[in-house]
Amino acid sequence: MNKFMVANRTINMGTSRRKFIKISALGIGSVTATSGALNLMASNSYFNETNVPILSKKFQKIPTYCEVCFWKCAGWAFVDENNSIQKMIGNQEDSHCFGRLCPRGTGGVGMYNDEDRLKTPLIRTTINGEETFREASWDEALDLIGEKFNEVKNSYGPESIALLKHGSPGKHLEHLFHSFGSDTIAEPAYSQCRGPRETGFRLTYGSWVGSPEPTDIRDTKCLVLIGSHIGENMHNSQVQEMSDAIDNGATIITVDPRFSTAASKSSYWLAIKPATDMALLLAWMHVLIYENIYDKEYVEKYTLGFDKLKDHVRTFTPEWAYGITTIKPDVIRKTARAMANAAPSVVVHPGRHVTWYGDDTQRARAIAILNGLLGSWGRKGGFYFKESIKVPDYPHPEYPHPKWGWREIGAKYPLAQMGNTVEVIRASIPNEENKYPVKAWMVAGTNITKSIPNRLLLEKAMDALEFMVVVDTMPMDVTGYADVVLPECTYLERFDDIRSATNRAPSIAVRVPVVEAKYNSKPAWWMAKEIGERMGTGAYFNYNDYKEVIEWQLNEMGTSLNEMINIGVKNYPRKSGPLFLDENSSYKFPTPSGKIELYSQELKDLGFDALPVYNKHPEPPQGFYRLNYGRAPMHTFSRTANNPNLNDLKNENTLWVNPKVARILELKKGQHVWLKNQDNILSEFSIKVRITERVRWDSVYMVHGFGHNNKKLSRAYSKGINDTQLISQIVEDPIMGGTGMRGNFVTILTENPHKNMTI
Numbered sequence: 174m175n176k177f178m179v180a181n182r183t184i185n186m187g188t189s190r191r192k193f194i195k196i197s198a199l200g201i202g203s204v205t206a207t208s209g210a211l212n213l214m215a216s217n218s219y220f221n222e223t224n225v226p227i228l229s230k231k232f233q234k235i236p237t238y239c240e241v242c243f244w245k246c247a248g249w250a251f252v253d254e255n256n257s258i259q260k261m262i263g264n265q266e267d268s269h270c271f272g273r274l275c276p277r278g279t280g281g282v283g284m285y286n287d288e289d290r291l292k293t294p295l296i297r298t299t300i301n302g303e304e305t306f307r308e309a310s311w312d313e314a315l316d317l318i319g320e321k322f323n324e325v326k327n328s329y330g331p332e333s334i335a336l337l338k339h340g341s342p343g344k345h346l347e348h349l350f351h352s353f354g355s356d357t358i359a360e361p362a363y364s365q366c367r368g369p370r371e372t373g374f375r376l377t378y379g380s381w382v383g384s385p386e387p388t389d390i391r392d393t394k395c396l397v398l399i400g401s402h403i404g405e406n407m408h409n410s411q412v413q414e415m416s417d418a419i420d421n422g423a424t425i426i427t428v429d430p431r432f433s434t435a436a437s438k439s440s441y442w443l444a445i446k447p448a449t450d451m452a453l454l455l456a457w458m459h460v461l462i463y464e465n466i467y468d469k470e471y472v473e474k475y476t477l478g479f480d481k482l483k484d485h486v487r488t489f490t491p492e493w494a495y496g497i498t499t500i501k502p503d504v505i506r507k508t509a510r511a512m513a514n515a516a517p518s519v520v521v522h523p524g525r526h527v528t529w530y531g532d533d534t535q536r537a538r539a540i541a542i543l544n545g546l547l548g549s550w551g552r553k554g555g556f557y558f559k560e561s562i563k564v565p566d567y568p569h570p571e572y573p574h575p576k577w578g579w580r581e582i583g584a585k586y587p588l589a590q591m592g593n594t595v596e597v598i599r600a601s602i603p604n605e606e607n608k609y610p611v612k613a614w615m616v617a618g619t620n621i622t623k624s625i626p627n628r629l630l631l632e633k634a635m636d637a638l639e640f641m642v643v644v645d646t647m648p649m650d651v652t653g654y655a656d657v658v659l660p661e662c663t664y665l666e667r668f669d670d671i672r673s674a675t676n677r678a679p680s681i682a683v684r685v686p687v688v689e690a691k692y693n694s695k696p697a698w699w700m701a702k703e704i705g706e707r708m709g710t711g712a713y714f715n716y717n718d719y720k721e722v723i724e725w726q727l728n729e730m731g732t733s734l735n736e737m738i739n740i741g742v743k744n745y746p747r748k749s750g751p752l753f754l755d756e757n758s759s760y761k762f763p764t765p766s767g768k769i770e771l772y773s774q775e776l777k778d779l780g781f782d783a784l785p786v787y788n789k790h791p792e793p794p795q796g797f798y799r800l801n802y803g804r805a806p807m808h809t810f811s812r813t814a815n816n817p818n819l820n821d822l823k824n825e826n827t828l829w830v831n832p833k834v835a836r837i838l839e840l841k842k843g844q845h846v847w848l849k850n851q852d853n854i855l856s857e858f859s860i861k862v863r864i865t866e867r868v869r870w871d872s873v874y875m876v877h878g879f880g881h882n883n884k885k886l887s888r889a890y891s892k893g894i895n896d897t898q899l900i901s902q903i904v905e906d907p908i909m910g911g912t913g914m915r916g917n918f919v920t921i922l923t924e925n926p927h928k929n930m931t932i
């Protein structure tokens with residue numbers, strides 16, 4: 174019986190065909206860590222931008238863009254004569270980082286040096302009745318994938334092979350999938366993260382928010398953060414801009430049940446009762462409209478549906494909201510007036526991870542509407558009009574047209590803009606009525622056991638699959654469920670797609686290999702090509718090296734690989750018009766009406782509320798606390814937990830508990846506790862208690878991404894708790910299918926619930 178089974182003993186799971194295997198491939202040896210980069214990063218001022226010319230003589234300076242998170246900051250890697258990476262710094266010309274990498278980016282070299290990396294392809298096998306992995310050659314692993322994918326394709330159609338992906342490898346594999354006729358593609362970054370805000374803003378302004386968010390934070394006079402943890406959520410240029418805004422005297426208003434880092438820098442911290450944000454947003458609209466302090470000229474000129482909105486929020490007074498949110502009416506009024514005073518240089522931030530309670534698109538709409546009342550969209554210090562440059566497609570034959578794909582699988586969510594992971598998971602569980610059966614998965618660059626809630630559903634789907642491939646650099650927990658594991662080399666060891674940034678002005682950046690790929694790892698573009706050739710789609714991969722692709726693309730864009738290797742980032746002038754609204758000419762928003770749609774006829778026609786409404790959400794039962802989770806600045810979810818440099822900075826999460834709760838439960842600082850959720854799911858490991866006034870008494874909080882259950886992650890294994898394991902209740906957003914995950918409650922156990930269990 175495996176560890177995961179132990180963790181869920183109380184919910185009585187059966188034995189799975191696809192047993193989770195902690196990767197311990199026969200014959201894999203360990204390699205000593207060589208990294209000293211963290212010390213360099215922390216102390217060596219010799220490595221800074223002013224010394225770049227001197228350093229370039231002493232070290233080879235190679236351009237890349239960071240993959241430790243999705244912000245994709247462009248930077249330089251410095252390599253010494255022994256081909257050892259000595260330092261990473263940001264590229265001065267890059268609008269994603271303004272010349273500075275964040276601590277995670279500087280520690281990115283830890284991904285390369287991590288001795289726990291996947292080192293060679295692995296194939297699931299059974300020895301003496303026990304499932305394990307054995308090492309395989311690339312040819313053997315790729316032949317098996319080609320054979321199994323072809324079998325599924327011939328029996329059910331190419332659409333039955335699904336790709337769950339994240340980050341740069343996903344792009345290459347997406348091309349592979351399109352080449353053989355599958356559009357069954359989804360990513361947690363949409364339906365478990367930012368999807369609702371994209372749909373909510375698209376409905377209101379006609380364009381989605383995207384990444385980086387087009388927020389003019391550096392020039393703002395007022396920044397409003399609603400459950401958004403800039404600073405802990407270390408999105409580089411955004412953090413730098415927020416810091417500038419604070420220095421310039423901007424008013425920061427933070428709405429959060431927890432005293433976050435952002436709250437500590439704020440003029441106002443609104444310690445809202447969880448799950449009631451919509452009431453606050455409606456009350457703010459009420460104050461702006463009924464105190465007549467909204468931007469009348471802007472609303473008149475650019476918006477549609479103001480009168481309906483005014484009627485709608487008539488009764489949503491601060492006194493009404495007080496009873497729901499616990500925020501005092503005078504604080505609601507004061508903060509609304511602070512926004513109005515700063516308008517239009519105000520940003521009510523759209524947030525990032527916004528899949529909370531299932532009505533998240535409507536909450537995102539409320540945020541979008543509030544920005545509309547303040548006149549901040551298209552205004553300096555508010556939101557700018559972003560622009561990017563199109564990288565030409567490398568020539569390839571036309572893709573075949575799939576008979577069905579993510580749209581059909583997720584058809585019940587009419588306004589989904591991307592594939593829904595949970596619907597792909599559901600389509601993978603055999604059911605005679607399912608018209609879109611998924612039979613095989615490739616999972617690339619996403620540790621779905623830590624990013625997708627409802628583990629029972631996920632395990633049921635994985636168990637039913639005929640074949641599953643995982644592509645990753647590390648033995649993340651999900652690799653334990655695969656039939657074949659392919660070791661991807663890190664971003665420092667490969668060519669990748671040209672990064673085209675969407676920002677105040679367009680720019681491109683290149684990623685070229687800084688060092689040779691370690692062990693027997695390979696880039697995803699190479700895997701895609703090799704699998705394509707085995708599936709008869711070699712014509713789509715008409716190159717031997719990805720270098721040829723980006724060389725061609727750069728030439729088409731009027732530059733060259735040589736030039737880009739010298740400069741790393743190339744900035745282009747804007748072509749789409751001014752950065753902000755030109756008040757002297759008319760502007761047509763890309764919505765059906767050409768206006769900012771405060772009232773959404775599109776939602777109305779689909780049977781949804783045209784204006785956002787407050788819905789009461791479940792509250793914790795007696796003895797339970799709402800499970801809130803968030804980020805730490807030195808980690809990117811679970812993917813960096815084992816990074817030697819970053820693990821050094823934080824190696825486990827802690828459970829934030831209010832002193833009142835600690836007193837009742839007689840908890841001590843640093844005490845190990847276990848958690849049990851409302852569905853009797855137990856945490857696999859324990860977590861240390863942190864007693865702090867910074868969290869409300871009705872909630873507990875932990876940083877997401879810990880509690881790994883694969884022993885091969887030698888630093889991260891068993892450190893802290895995996896919050897996703899305790900998220901078994903999800904509320905799906907009926908508009909776009911996002912999975913609301915904040916309606917889960919835990920009780921705190923001081924005794925080890927696993928100690929009497931037989932393994």
Ligand code: SF4
Nearest residue numbers: 239242245246275278
């Ligand atoms: S924000 Fe940090 S981790 Fe993310 S890409 Fe930039 S430097 Fe890397």
